[in-house]
Amino acid sequence: MISKLRFLLKYAHQYRWWYTGGILFMALTIGVSVTIPEYIQKSIDLIGQGREGNENAFYNYVLMILVLALVLILVRTMSRILFFIPGRLIEKQLKGEMFRKLTSFGKEYFDKNSSGSIISRINNDINGVRMITGFGLMQIGNVIFSLSVTPYKMWNMSPVLTLYCVLPLIVVFVIVRVGMAVMVKNTRRRMDSLQNLSGKTVSFLSGNGVIKSYNIHKWAEEKVDEENVSLFDFTMNIARVRSFVLPLLANLEQILKIVVLFAGGMFVINGTFTIGQLAEFIAYAALLSHPIMGLGWVLTVFQQGFVGITSLQTIMDKKGVDDDKPALEPSKVNTLFKQGVSVRNLSYRYHNGDEEVLKNISFDIKPGQVVGITGKLGCGKTTLVNCLNGYLKPEKNSVFFNGHDAALLRGQDIRKVVKTVSQEVFLFSDTIENNITFGSGDLPDNEKVDKVIYKSALADEIERFPGQERTMVGEKGIMLSGGQKQRISLARALYTKSDLLILDDVFSAVDTDTERFLIKHIFENRTNETILVVSNRISVLEKADFIIVLEDGEMVAKGTHKELMKKSSYYRETSELQDNKE
Template sequence: MIGKLKFLLKYTHQYRWWYTGGLLFLALTVWVSVTIPEFIQKSIDLIALGQLGNESDFQKNVLIIVGLALALIIVRTLSRILIFIPARLIERKLKGEMFQKLSSFGKDYYDENSTGTIISRINNDINGVRMITGFGILQIGNILLSLSLTPYKMWQLSPTLTLYCVIPMVVVFVIVRIGMAVMVKNTRLRMNTLQQLSGKTISFLSGNSVIKSYNIYQWAEDEVQKENLSLFHETMRITWIRSFIMPLLSNLGQILKIVVLFAGGLYVINGQFTIGELTGYIAYAALLSQPIMGLGWVLTIFQQGFVGISSIQTIMDREGADDKRQAIDQNEKEKLFEQGIEVKNLNFTYHNGDKPVLSDISFSINPGQVVGITGQVGSGKTTLINCLNGYLRPDSGMVYFGKQDAHKLTSEDIRSAVRTVSQEVFLFSDSIENNITFGSKKATQVNPFEEVVYQSAFADELSRFTKKEKTLVGEKGIMLSGGQKQRISLARALYTPCDLLILDDVFSAVDTDTERFLIQQIFENHSAKSLLIISNRISVLEKTDYTLVLEEGRLAAKGTHEELIKQSDFYREILTLQQEN
């Protein structure tokens, strides 16, 4: 609990002057609210007297009531503006920090958490924080102020009658408190179920083509329905409790009015109360019931919000991949690839693996070199390049940029020198132009858009689109073929010059003629200082300065095209197969 309150204080303190102003206007709101019944009391008593000459006093009291009512509208509106706006600002700030934090995590986090779970945390859990810092703080201030001023006014009129009103309030509060404890337990279960449903829904929507191709619609619907029903049952348990608690709170005002009318009516009959005092007391009882009703909402908001904070804290308290690394200055960053990259006895095991994926690999890439990597499926090619581009982090002393140990460099520093075109192409649901120029805003130099489109063999196809580069590609590039997506991804990498350009099997989805054109453009016109190309195409590998052959995570051979023909059985096999075809 203390940790959650500190979490809230961290953000609310940044907007303390907003909240201070809001609470001041809230205090004025409560003061005006408890002042109005005084003039109602006086007006009723003047009516009850029915004496000539009291008209001016009556009119004066009515005008004061109207003026106070107008003032109440103004101060109540201002109190809400000054409290709700910082709640929205906190929501915006927290979402930004959450995204930044999520961006700092490595592969291990995303292996353990589905996209749906993460999205659920960002949306639902942060909404809970907004409700606490907005409506929750407003209601707490309203409850504290109302329960101090209103009972004081009631006590001044009749201490005994005030004690009568306290009894049903205590009984209702105890019942509500027990109900809220049960709600917390079910709220946690509901949030977990909602995260599972979100994850499964996004997974099935992303894999919609697979579901269609295997004709397993019913299975997918049943799986979603299973989670949906589970969410429904958890929600209904909460609804059953709320359907008992909320009416009890809502009718508390009516209960208090009955108590006041019965006991206060006897006071009037006995001459201990005037009609005006009884009317004023009923108004105070109505004012007293409102914060008690608000207390039920506050308990609900805080209970649900605290569950959300626990979920948020699991992300915010988690250490990012670069949290303990110090960024190098701009001058060092510009010279990072000056002496190339050296890999020394590289070993790597995934966080959830039980055996090394890479073992004892050593080589170097000097500025100006073109290096190839080849090997069977699962031989560790993609893992190797991910150890170079900072996506995976091997132990210290294995990868060096010049004299800089890559283990001590931040991911941003590494990727300022290394750019990767992955075999798993990802396009944003945006225009072709924005997909190609993505990430170039911070770049000091970019290549002409038309030039990189031509070099990536996409110029002819782009000209056939009605909207040209403004054409929307759809969700994850669904409007394009695999080869088109791959070439747009390549154009994105070529658009901003870099020191080392890594191409991970970028020719796999293109035809022979396109492949030949791409090879020529990449080798002759690339703007990178060095190239690292993963491919099993001999037409590519024969043009490299040297090629690494991986087998089961080990460096089986290393050399030029002619040397590998003599050294590597795998290299000779793929050469023979491709010559036959």
């Protein structure tokens, strides 16, 4: 509980002056609210005395009620604005911090948490914090002021009648409190179920093509239906409690009015109360019912919000892979690739693996070189690449950039000098132009965009698109072919200059003519100082200064194209096989 309150205080403290203003207007709201019944009492008693000589006083009382009502509208609106805006600002801040925190995590975290559950946390759990810091804090102020001023006014009028009002309030509050506890329990389960449903939905939508290919629609529907029914059950449990609790809260004011009308009516008959005083007391009873209703909602909001905070803290309190590493000075970052990359006895095991996928690999990449990597499927090519570009963290004293140990460098510092075009191409649901310029940090340079589009062998195809560079590519580039997506991803890497460009199997989805065009403009007309290309196409690898052959995570051969044709059976057989196909 203490950690959750500290979490809230950390964000709420930034807007303390907003809340201070909200509290002042809240106090004015309660002050005006309890003043109006006094003028109602005077007006009604004045009516009972007859018209003669009382007209002016009556008009003044009604005018005062009207003015106070207008003031009440103003101060109540201001109090809500001053409480609700910080809640929205905190929601905005939290979503930004959550995104930054999530981007700092490594592969291990995303292996254990699905995208759907993460999205659900960002949307639902942060909404709980917004409700606490907005509506919740406002209702706390409302309850405190109302339950201190209104009962005082009522007690001064009649202690006995006040006690008559308190008894049903206590009974209703206990019932509501029990109902709220059941609601919170089911809300927690509903949130877990919603995260599971979101995860499955995102997963199945992303793999829709696979589901169609294997004709397993029924299986997918049943899996989604299981989570959907679970979510429905918990939602219905909440709805059942609400259907009992909410009417009870909504009619609390009417219950109090009946109690006051019956007991207070006897006071009027006995001459203890006037009709005006009875009307005043009824007005106070109505004012008293609202904070009790608010108190029930406050408890619910805080309990639901605390469930969300617990979920958020599991993310916010988790350290990112680079949180403990200091940032390099800009001057050092600019010279990070001055001497190239040195790999010394690199071995790597995944967090959930039992065996090493890379074993004792050593080589150097000097500035200006073109280096190739090849090998059978699953031999560790992509793992090796990801150890060089900072996506995976190698052991200490394994990878060095200009004398700096990569294990001690932040991934974002490494990626300022290393750009990667991966085999898992990702495009945003945006225009081709924005996908190409993504990450550059500058406004699009049309001339530069046209140049990288040409070098990526996309110019002719883009000319045929309806909006050309401004054509929307759809979710994950669904409107484009695999080869087009790969070349747009390549254009993105070429648009922003880097010291080392890594091409991880980017030629797999292009035809031979396109491959030759790309080789000419990327390798021969050098756009990047150093290139590391991962491929099994010999026509690509023969342009490299040296080639590394991997097998079962080990470097079994290294040399130029001519040298490997002599000493590597795998390389030679691959070359002969591709020559025969041509």
